[in-house]
Amino acid sequence: MTNTKEVLKGDEVTLDIEPGMNILEVNKKLAQKNKDILKEHNVQAIDIMGSIGAGKTSLIEKLVQKLKNKYRIAVFKGDLTTTIDADRIGRHGVQVLTINTGRECHLDANVVARAMERISLKNLDLLIIENVGNLICPAEFPLGTEKRVVVISVTEGPYMILKHPFTFMTADVMVINKKDLAETMKIDIKQLEKQAKEVKPDVKVAVTNALTGEGVEELIKVLEL
Ligand SMILES: Nc1nc2c(ncn2[C@@H]2O[C@H](COP(=O)(O)OP(=O)(O)OP(=O)(O)O)[C@@H](O)[C@H]2O)c(=O)[nH]1
Ligand SMILES: [Mg+2]
Numbered sequence: 001m002t003n004t005k006e007v008l009k010g011d012e013v014t015l016d017i018e019p020g021m022n023i024l025e026v027n028k029k030l031a032q033k034n035k036d037i038l039k040e041h042n043v044q045a046i047d048i049m050g051s052i053g054a055g056k057t058s059l060i061e062k063l064v065q066k067l068k069n070k071y072r073i074a075v076f077k078g079d080l081t082t083t084i085d086a087d088r089i090g091r092h093g094v095q096v097l098t099i100n101t102g103r104e105c106h107l108d109a110n111v112v113a114r115a116m117e118r119i120s121l122k123n124l125d126l127l128i129i130e131n132v133g134n135l136i137c138p139a140e141f142p143l144g145t146e147k148r149v150v151v152i153s154v155t156e157g158p159y160m161i162l163k164h165p166f167t168f169m170t171a172d173v174m175v176i177n178k179k180d181l182a183e184t185m186k187i188d189i190k191q192l193e194k195q196a197k198e199v200k201p202d203v204k205v206a207v208t209n210a211l212t213g214e215g216v217e218e219l220i221k222v223l224e225l
Contacts, residue, residue: 004090004098005083008118010111011102027141030109034116034144041121044071045129046223047107047143049167050151051160052133055177057085058210059151059219060128064092066216067225071125076115078107078132085130095119106137109144126225135160139167147223153178154187161195168199173222179209 017023038045048056057077064073074095077086080103086096097115099107112129129145131138135152142148150171152160155178161168168174174196182189193205204222208215 004086004096006096006118007083007098007100008111008115009102010078010099010104010107013111013114015108015110024140027109030113031142031144034109034113035146037113037116037121038127038144038146041124043121043124043127044225045127045143045145045147047129047131047138047145047148048151049131049135049138049148049171050133050175051135051153051156054133054151054153054156055175055208055210056130056133056151057088059175059177059208059216060089060130061092062210062213062216063128063220064089064094066213066220067126068092068094071225072123073126073128074119074124076107076112076127076129078130080104080132089130101132104137105132105134106141107131107143108141112143135164135167139170142170147172149173149175149223151175151177152192154182154185154189154192157185158187158191161192161199165199168196168203171200171203173204173206173219174200175219176205176207177210179207179215180211 078099083098086098090096148171206219
């Protein structure tokens with residue numbers, strides 16, 4: 001059984017920054033290192049970003065259910081505190097490591113590098129990283145994953161994309177989740193898709209209900225998994 005209680009204390013992992021160094025540049029270099037290591041081990045990695053409660057964990061649960069017989073999967077779960085999400089994901093029998101960031105509102109490439117040292121990359125095909133629930137901070141901190149996904153839900157209202165363009169600009173795939181609530185929330189999903197393409201013309205879009213799994217096959221397709 002997977003031990004989902006393992007926690008990497010992200011706030012105790014210090015980044016070597018000297019006066020005059022640009023933290024974003026340092027992160028970018030570390031992200032490239034992570035990317036090289038993942039490539040060397042033939043591991044596909046995905047960074048899943050999105051607001052608090054958008055449905056990231058629910059989608060990951062559905063993805064691992066559908067993909068665990070095809071790929072050897074590990075999940076890193078970024079959260080300020082608790083292993084609640086890790087416990088949810090671990091129930092599906094995949095390896096999960098929680099990264100508790102303390103007060104940090106995003107993961108960074110350094111803490112992901114430390115987490116990568118704790119798992120056996122040679123026994124892995126797919127690494128899914130659930131970033132800390134936040135639509136702003138993760139944008140500027142690539143982790144070294146091949147793909148970035150941003151999840152929004154219709155309950156967040158009609159202006160999430162236009163108001164937070166930077167996160168969407170870094171995303172390869174956008175998920176519009178909680179499709180089942182669109183009518184109640186009076187949200188036009190086509191309009192959200194249009195806005196996403198305005199911000200990032202080549203973004204791929206999947207529309208999902210993470211509770212039932214509707215649209216998850218489409219998500220798997222756009223993720224090329
Ligand atoms: N109706 C509906 N509820 C959903 C859907 N997806 C997720 N939820 C619910 O929304 C709540 C938040 O879902 P999570 O998957 O925990 O969201 P998250 O993005 O991982 O949240 P954080 O990790 O806290 O940022 C839960 O109560 C889910 O059951 C959906 O498609 N439709
Ligand atoms: Mg979650």
